[in-house]
Each structure stands twice: as structure tokens, then as C-alpha cells.
Amino acid sequence: MRNLPETSTPTGTDQQPIKREQISGGVQQSVRHESAERHVSGEALFTDDRAVPAGTLFAYVGLASIARGKILSMDLSRVLAAEGVVSVVTLEDIPGHRDIGPVFPGDPVFADGEVLFHGQPLFAVAATSQTLARRAARLAQVDYEPWPADLTIEQGLAAQSFVRPSHTQRRGDAAAAIAGAPRRLSDRMHIGGQEQMYLEGQVSLACPDEEGGITLYTSNQNPTEVQKLIAEVLAIPISMVTVDMRRMGGGFGGKETNANQWAVIASLLARKTGRAVKVRLARADDMTATGKRHHFVSDYDVGFDDQGLIQGLDMSLSAGCGYSPDLSDAIVDRAMFHADNAYFLPTATITGHRVKTDTVSNTAFRGFGGPQGMVAIECVMDDIARAVGRDPLDVRKDNLYGPEGGRDTTHYGQTIERHILPGLIEQLEQTSDYRQRRQDIAAFNRSQPILRKGLALTPVKFGISFTAQHLNQAGALLHVYTDGSIQLNHGGTEMGQGLFTKVAQIVATVLQVDMARILPTATRTDKVPNTSPTAASSGTDLNGMAARNAAETIKQRLTDFAAEHFQTTSERVRFHNNRVYIAEDQVLSFGELAQLAYLHRISLSATGYYRTPKIYYDREQAQGHPFFYYANGAAVSEVLVDTLTGEYRVTRVDILQDVGQSLNPALDIGQIEGAYIQGMGWLTTEELVWGGDGRLQTNSPASYKIPAIGDTPAEFNVALLADSPNVEATIFHSKAVGEPPLMLSISVWSALRDAIASLADYQLSPRLDTPATPERVLNAINSIKAITTLQQQNRGAS
Incomplete structure (x- = not known):
């Protein structure tokens, strides 16, 4: 430090x-975290730790067992007759609004005659203990008429099924620029989703009061929103609902909208029974019934010169949104805003599709679409570098925004007023000894028949503000x-x-x-x-x-x-x-x-x-100033890959992050370290798998692999950029640090591609979708080997 x-x-x-x-x-x-000692000692009270009032009931939900279809009948008699059961609620018991969509409609509290995804809540039961409530919820007899389900982005695109209209940002004639460029590349990339995997699951305790209102204790990132939704569902004034939220055991966006449903259900049962009601989901049901980071399909067509300088880019970002809009409109917008990352695009057409699929509705996750846009453009940068035979870092540096030649304005019209990244990258390049390590790695790879090393330096330029103006x-x-x-x-x-x-x-x-x-x-x-x-x-x-x-x-x-x-x-x-x-x-x-x-x-x-001042965005013109300022950083990651198995390790990382005038350096460094590891998990090990029946198969830590302490790089160097106070009038001239460092982990994925590319003497750019599991890495290795062998055979034949 x-x-x-x-x-x-x-x-x-x-x-x-x-x-x-x-x-x-x-x-x-x-200063250490205000609750650090209580966290360590176990004295910190989370929602599930709160002493419940006398007579509290415990609720659980019955979940749909098909991905898409009509509910022909639902017999809850055995549920009502089960041991300890006091009450059951369905959609018909709701006195007010039945839809709790946070921005746009589409999220019913319970299934409304149709099943929209495998795991959708059908009803809720309250009993004298959570165990009895869970047992009772499984006794429902439900008959369905199954319908065909679109489970993939490709299926949704083929059906032209969207939760919200597509949106396009344009600057200049990208098609003409691409056609006239000396070089041209196009490709497709699949970007995986991510489970929030908070330590504390979804939990709420609703306590009715003598005036007919509700006091809610909840693990929720958005107390005002859940307050409003409870009031609307119960058909009471918002002032009669009080939400209390002391701390969460993690959220990462998974409790921005997804916590609302369980709070509403607890409040419904509390209102019906006149008793306090607590809802706490088991981990497998939590993962099944709540949304994740959006998975994307990125298609790009890029024109560039012989040095790798981009002249035109046409990129489509298609997000798998699930069954409802949720926050997908804003998330895909942010992916589009960050499809440039740190690079000037002289002409560009960026299109975002909000694809509807018959799966759980995806939602907010740290970075909120920004990471998906950034990894897409970093893929382009790596591919260009291999095509022109240059170090990817040099291609990246040449394409950075800069103050000269009109290279300071984004494709959505916001001017970059401070060009921090060129100097920041230069400093990190020196402190990490990038150039010497690049030479050493090339020599290592030439001498090793099995193991290969990879190295990558990737930057981050992340806009700070809500893209919905009124939230600021x-x-x-x-x-x-x-x-x-x-x-x-x-x-x-x-x-x-x-x-x-x-x-x-x-x-x-x-x-x-x-x-x-x-x-x-x-x-x-x-x-x-x-x-x-x-x-x-x-x-x-x-x-x-x-x-x-x-x-x-x-x-x-x-x-x-x-x-x-x-x-x-x-x-x-x-x-x-x-x-x-x-x-x-x-x-x-x-x-x-x-x-x-x-x-x-x-x-x-x-x-x-x-x-927040200065922010606006004209959606009709796709132009504006949606961010108050940008947070910047860069990371150098080094990996070691076994080319026989596809297994790998991240051996070293060097990070330099601009947090302005840091309010608390210790907390900021902790946030950077944690965000990097979480992003590394998203891009490498955390794989979401749905079966052909629409059921989430990776629904527990046994099948869904987040990074463990052993995955942490052995050498982990983090520094804060010195003497860089925010020129904007932020609090004591600091800069945000929560989300931007997650995208630093893109350097791990780029380093893996670098290691694989060494098998073709860095002349081929491997295709590597995320998460880059060992299986995908091995497939990419074998593909590069096969192409190289074929090229050698063709040269021999000629």
C-alpha cells in the first residue's frame, strides 16, 4: 500500500x-470496516439472525417443474392439510398489483396461468417452522400442458423474441469505413452469465402492525423499491410500509430487484394471517428462482489498418434476458456504452438486443452490463493484434482515446475530458516489468513442449452514474x-x-x-x-x-x-x-x-x-453525457497453461487503479482485490448450465465453481494511482471503486488466449468463449494445433 x-x-x-x-x-x-470485529466474532446481526416475534410463521414457495407451459390445474389440498401449515397464498389472494416488475411489467408475484421458466413460484405456504413449510410446499399436485421453450439466445433471436426493443448507437458510416479499410475481421463470441453467490441468501421478515401496515426486515439493496412494491401489492399507502436494512451478507446486484419477490410474499402472508412471517430460501432454490448476470452473444465486424488502428466497427450485443424485462434495458444500454472500453471508434454501429428466453429473468450484477461490452471489444483488440503481428498491448495503446486529432469523444457523444489511461498504462507497464516478461515468456514457450505461459495488459474505462437519470x-x-x-x-x-x-x-x-x-x-x-x-x-x-x-x-x-x-x-x-x-x-x-x-x-x-449534475442521455438521438466521470485502471495478468489438459493457473497479477483521492485506501484495495477475483471467476470457472428441460443444473456450490483461496494469484500486486484527485466535484475528490476493478480480470482471459496463441507463434487468435473452463481452453488448444498442422501440410504440399 x-x-x-x-x-x-x-x-x-x-x-x-x-x-x-x-x-x-x-x-x-x-480505517477498518465499521463492523469488522462483529463480522469476525459472529456478533454482526444479519436478517436471518434477528430474533423473531412470538408466533412468527415461516413461509416457503412451490416452484414450477417445467420451463414453459399452461397450468391446467393446481391442487393445494395436501399442502393445506400438512403438518404445521397455517395458510397458503396464490395469485388470487393478492388485493392489489399482481405484477412487481421494477421498471416494466412482466414479473408476476406467482405464475398467472402460465409457467414462464423452470422454478417460477406458483404459490407460498406458511407453517410453524421452515422445515414444515418446505415439506408442505412439495405436496402440491400441479398438472401442466408443456409448450416448446426457447432456452438460448440463438433461439430467441431466430424467433425475433425480445423483452424490450433493440437500440442502436451510431457514429458515421461504419459499413463504408469497414469496407474501405485495408484489413477486416469478423467473428462471434459467447459470453457466459454469472451467479451472484452471495453468502447470505434471500431472506425477509415481515411484521404486521396495528394499523394494517408492514415493518419489513430484509436483505435488500433497494429498500425504497421493495417498500413501494409491498404497498402496491397490499393496496395500502407507501407510508404504511417501513423497510429496515442494517446489512447484507453480499448482494452484487442479486438483491437489487430479486429480493423484492420474497419480501412481497412474506408481507402477503403476514397481512393474511396477522402474524409475522419469515421467508428464507434454501441455496438450490435461491439459485434456481433468481436471476443472474446476463449472458451475451457478441458479433463483430471490424475494419483496421496495417498497424491495427480501428477505422470502423459494427458490433451487435445480444443479451439473454430471460422471461421478463427486469433491468435488462439499462443493462444492455450500459454494455453498449462500454463497447468501446478505452478505445476511440472513429465510426461505429453498436446494436443491443434484449432477447427473451424461457429462463429465469436475468438481473443486475456488479458492472451491470459493462463487463460484457468490455470483454467483447477486448476480444476485437486481441484478434486485430494477431492479424497484424504486433504485441496486443501496442495495438491497445495505439487505439486509446487521446486529446489530439479529435480522438476524445465516445460513440455516444460524451467527451473524455481527462486522459488518464495512457500515463497509467505506461506506469503499470514499467512497474510490472511487462516488456522483459514478454520476452522471457516467449523464450519459455519456445523451450516448453507442454506448458505455455501467457501475458496480457488490459485497461478499464468505466462510466460512473446510474444510466437512469432520476436514480442519481x-x-x-x-x-x-x-x-x-x-x-x-x-x-x-x-x-x-x-x-x-x-x-x-x-x-x-x-x-x-x-x-x-x-x-x-x-x-x-x-x-x-x-x-x-x-x-x-x-x-x-x-x-x-x-x-x-x-x-x-x-x-x-x-x-x-x-x-x-x-x-x-x-x-x-x-x-x-x-x-x-x-x-x-x-x-x-x-x-x-x-x-x-x-x-x-x-x-x-x-x-x-x-x-448528480451534468448527466443526460437522449435515447432518440443515442447521444448524451450519461456519466458524471470515468474510473480508470489497468491490470497485467500472467497465466501458466497445461496444453495436454487445458488446466491453468494465474501466477501473477499487477493492478494500478485510479480511485481519485482515496477516502479509505485499505477499503479501496480490498474492493479491488475482491472485484478482480470475482471477475476472474466469471471469466474462467463459473459456468451456468441449463438442461434441455430448462432446469438449472448448476444450482449449488458442488456444481457451480466460484474461485477459492487457492485460485488467488501467488503474486498479487495492487496499487492506487497517486496524485490523481477527481476533477469533478465528487466527495473529497474521490472516485468510485465498487464495480470498475471487476473488469480488470479481462486480462486473465486475454492472457489465456495469449498462451494458446503461442502454439501458432502468435499468428492465430484462438476462439475462447467465456467462462474459459479447462475444457474450453483445451478445445481452443486443439483447434489451434489442428489449424497449424493443416497449414504446415499445405505448405509442404505446395
Whole structure:
């Protein structure tokens, strides 16, 4: 970890430099996670740990056993008669809205006469224990009329079946540019999906109140959305639903919309029975009934010159969306926005298809479509490099955005105002010793008949903001008590990433008090209303700004009061290191000033609000400024491949990430490491397999392989780009770190292709779909060997 300077760059609201020794836990300090000790000791309470009220019932769902078809009959008599059963609900028991689609309709609470995917909930049963509820749910007798099901993207495309209309972004005449280019390539790539695999599964506890409302405890990234949906389903005002969310044991997007259904079902049963109801899904059912990262098919046609400089690109990104829109419109949009990654496309046609399939509806996942767009263009870069016989890094560098020659505007019209990546890549190239390692690896590969090494450096340029403009807002609530202790609440949810810690650090810095004084409290819809989901890497940007505004409001009140009370000017009141200095001779502790202000009837509670400026997107013109700024980074990954088995190891990774002026370097580095490993899993081992009957076959950790500690590179070097404060007015000039580092793992996939290409002296670009399992790697190896052998035979014959 780099050493931080004793005096930081940003200043407090009184424009005094913030020094590390002043307060404990201010910004730019490597403060540990506010719940770290409780996580380790097991004292941290998650939703499933919460003590339930007396008489609580436990609910479970009955799931469809076909992929597509009509429900001819559903006999629930044996379910109702089962031991411990108190109540059952179906679609007919819903008093209000039956569809809980988050943006567009298409997500019924239960199947509505038709089955839309294998594992769709048909009904729910409440019993006196979870075991009894699960047993009862299996006793339903359901008769179906099966229909043919489209399970693949290709089937959906052939049927022209889409959950939302396709969308195209254009710049110039790509077709003409491609046709007139000296060189041309085209190919297709399959990009696999990914299960969120959060440690804490889907769980909600709904408690009815005396007024007919619901208090919901849930593991959910979007408390406001589930509050609204429960109100609509129960046909009650939104104000009668309170959602409480202290922490999640992981979310990664899988609890942005997919947590809603189980909360709604618990609330339905709570309303019907008048008793608290808890829903917790078993892992296999959780994986079966909830959406994943979208899988994609990428088709590209690219024209370029003899050096590999792109002249025109036509790319189609077809996403497998599942049975409903869910968030697919925005996800495919983001894939299209990031189909350039870090590269200038002088002419481009980027088309996104939202393909409907008869499978579970896919949803948000860390990166939200961006990773799929980026891996598609990185495939193009590797293919071009092999075609022109150059190091892929050199081709990438030549195609980067730059300030000269009009190469600074994206295909959707946003100008790149700061060109950080060229210098960042140059620095990483040096610190990772890329050029020497490239030579050493080439020599190693020439000398080895079985093992091959691969090396790749890939960049990341990731746009920060929700692509839906109205979501870029946040609120906060701050209470200062008369002893100087502080309670902090905001609209962001804590899913383990340290959001609560960073926002508390921000408040500590503004008020110049130790972070130990500040208690972050559970996200609650009755404290901060109308919140946005914790997603899009905007949690700290939005909620940190809102909390800062609340803290500044209280600070200004205290400043004005102290100036009046002690007969001085506001400019002479200074907050510093847990004390307040008034003029030259008066010093109070923060707590003493709070007590004095209370006695003089000064409000010590404030709300804060923030909305992101500058962002817009004209969908009709496919042009705009959808991102407040870009986060940048790059990674060098090295792999070792066994060409007889296709097995491989990632032996070393070097990462340089720009996080602006880091709020908490330790948390940021942890996020980078975790995101890289999660992305590595997506691209290598995590394979989703559906059977011909539409059933998800990889529905447990026994069959779905996430990276283990042994998969972590033996040499793992992570650094934060120094002296790179965000020029935009973000919170203390920091940059988002949640999602961007996941795409650094694309370097692993490129390194695998590099190792395989060495079998053809780097003259052929292997086809390698993701996830690049050992089986797929071996197939790519054998394909390259076969092509090379054929070429040699043809040369011999001639």
C-alpha cells in the first residue's frame, strides 16, 4: 500500500487542511470496516439472525417443474392439510398489483396461468417452522400442458423474441469505413452469465402492525423499491410500509430487484394471517428462482489498418434476458456504452438486443452490463493484434482515446475530458516489468513442449452514474446528541463493501470529531425516504455527499450560535480535533458546544440531499453525457497453461487503479482485490448450465465453481494511482471503486488466449468463449494445433 502524506489534499468546510493526526477516522485514513470485529466474532446481526416475534410463521414457495407451459390445474389440498401449515397464498389472494416488475411489467408475484421458466413460484405456504413449510410446499399436485421453450439466445433471436426493443448507437458510416479499410475481421463470441453467490441468501421478515401496515426486515439493496412494491401489492399507502436494512451478507446486484419477490410474499402472508412471517430460501432454490448476470452473444465486424488502428466497427450485443424485462434495458444500454472500453471508434454501429428466453429473468450484477461490452471489444483488440503481428498491448495503446486529432469523444457523444489511461498504462507497464516478461515468456514457450505461459495488459474505462437519470440522488439524516455523540442515517445499504464506514469518515471529517463518536444506523425508509438502490458504484458518491451536506448544515448552525453567544464572528469559530476554537481564548469540546447549543434551542438534527449534475442521455438521438466521470485502471495478468489438459493457473497479477483521492485506501484495495477475483471467476470457472428441460443444473456450490483461496494469484500486486484527485466535484475528490476493478480480470482471459496463441507463434487468435473452463481452453488448444498442422501440410504440399 502506498504511504499517505501527513497532510491531505482536500480541506474541511472551514478550508483548514485535514491532518491525519487531528482526528481518528477521517477521510484518507485506512480505517477498518465499521463492523469488522462483529463480522469476525459472529456478533454482526444479519436478517436471518434477528430474533423473531412470538408466533412468527415461516413461509416457503412451490416452484414450477417445467420451463414453459399452461397450468391446467393446481391442487393445494395436501399442502393445506400438512403438518404445521397455517395458510397458503396464490395469485388470487393478492388485493392489489399482481405484477412487481421494477421498471416494466412482466414479473408476476406467482405464475398467472402460465409457467414462464423452470422454478417460477406458483404459490407460498406458511407453517410453524421452515422445515414444515418446505415439506408442505412439495405436496402440491400441479398438472401442466408443456409448450416448446426457447432456452438460448440463438433461439430467441431466430424467433425475433425480445423483452424490450433493440437500440442502436451510431457514429458515421461504419459499413463504408469497414469496407474501405485495408484489413477486416469478423467473428462471434459467447459470453457466459454469472451467479451472484452471495453468502447470505434471500431472506425477509415481515411484521404486521396495528394499523394494517408492514415493518419489513430484509436483505435488500433497494429498500425504497421493495417498500413501494409491498404497498402496491397490499393496496395500502407507501407510508404504511417501513423497510429496515442494517446489512447484507453480499448482494452484487442479486438483491437489487430479486429480493423484492420474497419480501412481497412474506408481507402477503403476514397481512393474511396477522402474524409475522419469515421467508428464507434454501441455496438450490435461491439459485434456481433468481436471476443472474446476463449472458451475451457478441458479433463483430471490424475494419483496421496495417498497424491495427480501428477505422470502423459494427458490433451487435445480444443479451439473454430471460422471461421478463427486469433491468435488462439499462443493462444492455450500459454494455453498449462500454463497447468501446478505452478505445476511440472513429465510426461505429453498436446494436443491443434484449432477447427473451424461457429462463429465469436475468438481473443486475456488479458492472451491470459493462463487463460484457468490455470483454467483447477486448476480444476485437486481441484478434486485430494477431492479424497484424504486433504485441496486443501496442495495438491497445495505439487505439486509446487521446486529446489530439479529435480522438476524445465516445460513440455516444460524451467527451473524455481527462486522459488518464495512457500515463497509467505506461506506469503499470514499467512497474510490472511487462516488456522483459514478454520476452522471457516467449523464450519459455519456445523451450516448453507442454506448458505455455501467457501475458496480457488490459485497461478499464468505466462510466460512473446510474444510466437512469432520476436514480442519481440521495438523502441523509444526521442527529447530534447533547453529549456530542452522533447518529448517522442515509439511503445507502451496507452489503459488506464499507459504505457505512466511508460515509461515517466523511461526517467525522466535516465535524472534525473522531469516527468513534459516529453510529451508522440501519437504512430505514422512515428516516430517509425515496432512496435509490445501492448500485452503479454510486453509493459513496451519492450518500457521502448527502451526509456531508447534513453535517455542514449542523456545523453552520453551531458556528453561527457560537459566534453570537460568545460575541465574535463566524470566521473566528474553528472546528479542530474534537474541539471548537472560538476567537483566541475560548475552547470547548464538541460535546460541550452541543450541550450549550441545545440549552439555547439550536436544532441539532439535519437532513442532507444531493443530486448528480451534468448527466443526460437522449435515447432518440443515442447521444448524451450519461456519466458524471470515468474510473480508470489497468491490470497485467500472467497465466501458466497445461496444453495436454487445458488446466491453468494465474501466477501473477499487477493492478494500478485510479480511485481519485482515496477516502479509505485499505477499503479501496480490498474492493479491488475482491472485484478482480470475482471477475476472474466469471471469466474462467463459473459456468451456468441449463438442461434441455430448462432446469438449472448448476444450482449449488458442488456444481457451480466460484474461485477459492487457492485460485488467488501467488503474486498479487495492487496499487492506487497517486496524485490523481477527481476533477469533478465528487466527495473529497474521490472516485468510485465498487464495480470498475471487476473488469480488470479481462486480462486473465486475454492472457489465456495469449498462451494458446503461442502454439501458432502468435499468428492465430484462438476462439475462447467465456467462462474459459479447462475444457474450453483445451478445445481452443486443439483447434489451434489442428489449424497449424493443416497449414504446415499445405505448405509442404505446395
